Amino acid sequence: xxxxxxxxxxGLSRLRMGTDGKGVTTLAAGAGCPLRCRWCINKRLLAEKxxxxxxxxxxFERTRIxxxxxxxTGGGVCFGGGESLLHADFIAAFRELTGGAWxxxxxxxxxxxxxxxxxALACVDEFIVDIKSMDAEIYRRYTGGDNGLxxxxxxxxxxxxxxxxxxxxxxLIPQYNDAADQQRSETILREMGFSRIELFAYVKRExxxxx
Ligand code: SF4
Numbered sequence: 001x002x003x004x005x006x007x008x009x010x011g012l013s014r015l016r017m018g019t020d021g022k023g024v025t026t027l028a029a030g031a032g033c034p035l036r037c038r039w040c041i042n043k044r045l046l047a048e049k050x051x052x053x054x055x056x057x058x059x060f061e062r063t064r065i066x067x068x069x070x071x072x073t074g075g076g077v078c079f080g081g082g083e084s085l086l087h088a089d090f091i092a093a094f095r096e097l098t099g100g101a102w103x104x105x106x107x108x109x110x111x112x113x114x115x116x117x118x119x120a121l122a123c124v125d126e127f128i129v130d131i132k133s134m135d136a137e138i139y140r141r142y143t144g145g146d147n148g149l150x151x152x153x154x155x156x157x158x159x160x161x162x163x164x165x166x167x168x169x170x171x172l173i174p175q176y177n178d179a180a181d182q183q184r185s186e187t188i189l190r191e192m193g194f195s196r197i198e199l200f201a202y203v204k205r206e207x208x209x210x211x
C-alpha cells in the first residue's frame with residue numbers, strides 16, 4: 001500500500017441508490033481536477049468549502065457504518081469529484097481495507113495520466129465516465145483541455161473492463177453542443193464496444209455563469 005496517501009474530501013453522501021450503479025452507495029466527493037469545465041459544480045463546491053485531507057483508514061471508519069447495506073445490495077463507495085482518478089493510489093489503498101466485499105466505483109472524465117488508469121483498473125469495479133463530447137474542438141471549448149488522453153484511456157478501458165462495468169455519460173451541454181453531436185458521440189462509443197451510454201442534458205443554473 002502507498003504510504004501516506006490522502007484524499008481531499010469535500011463531503012460524503014450516504015445511502016444513494018440508482019445514481020452510482022448497482023446497490024446502495026456512499027459518494028466520497030473529492031477536490032481537484034485538471035479540467036476547467038464551464039458549468040462545473042465542483043468549482044461551486046470549492047468556492048463554498050475547503051477540502052479535508054483524510055487517510056484511507058479514516059474514510060473506512062466513516063463509511064463502514066453502511067457495511068451491511070453495501071453487502072446486502074452489492075453496493076459500496078463511489079469516488080467522485082473533481083477527478084477521482086487523480087487519487088487512484090488512494091483508492092488502491094482503500095481497497096486493501098475493504099477487501100472485495102464492497103463495490104468501489106469511480107466517476108471520471110478519463111483525462112488522467114495512463115498510469116493512474118492502470119492503477120484504477122486493479123482496484124475499481126465500475127467506472128462512470130463523463131465524456132463531455134467526443135468532438136475534440138467542442139471538448140476543448142467546454143473543458144479547456146485536449147481529449148487525446150481521454151480517447152487513449154477509453155481504448156484501454158474498452159479492452160480491460162467488461163462493458164457492463166462501464167457507464168458513459170454523454171451530455172447535452174447548453175451553448176456548447178447539440179443533440180446531433182451527442183448522437184455522434186454515442187455512435188463512436190458503441191463502435192468502441194461500450195453499451196451503457198446515458199444521454200442527458202446539463203441544467204445550467206444562473207449562478208454558474210458568475211463562477
Ligand atoms: S471534469 Fe468535472 S470536476 Fe472537472 S472541471 Fe469538468 S465538471 Fe468540473
